[in-house]
Amino acid sequence: MPKNTKRKRFHRNKSLTLSERDIEHQVIQLLEKADKIIQSDIDLAQNYANQAKRIQMKTRARFPSQWKKRFCKHCKSFLYPGVNCRVRLSSSNKRLVIKCFHCNQYSRIPYHNKEGNSERINQ
Numbered sequence: 001m002p003k004n005t006k007r008k009r010f011h012r013n014k015s016l017t018l019s020e021r022d023i024e025h026q027v028i029q030l031l032e033k034a035d036k037i038i039q040s041d042i043d044l045a046q047n048y049a050n051q052a053k054r055i056q057m058k059t060r061a062r063f064p065s066q067w068k069k070r071f072c073k074h075c076k077s078f079l080y081p082g083v084n085c086r087v088r089l090s091s092s093n094k095r096l097v098i099k100c101f102h103c104n105q106y107s108r109i110p111y112h113n114k115e116g117n118s119e120r121i122n123q
Helices: 022-036 042-059 115-120
Strands: 083-092 097-100 106-110
Touching: 022 042
Parallel strands: none
Antiparallel strands: 083 097, 097 106
């Protein structure tokens, strides 16, 4: 006798769908909490930042641009200058160099002045 070979299908529970603005507001709120708390409690701040990153990845929403560079590219930890990372400007190479104290890796981000701004300074 052959067994019944029907497969059970698992359905995800569909939670309330939020708008992109609500999701972005929630992510920003968690990151601001992490930013305020990081000097007193680094672990709690990392938890808030990880929650925000999980929400952002799960909903595939865009991360706000000012917060995008606040995560280490290597170990994904939340960075706060002076507490768990060091930030340096290199004027000769026109780079912003961020060293993460958690993984001891460097992230180099190029920067440059717009052409119009340098002309106004010289005049």
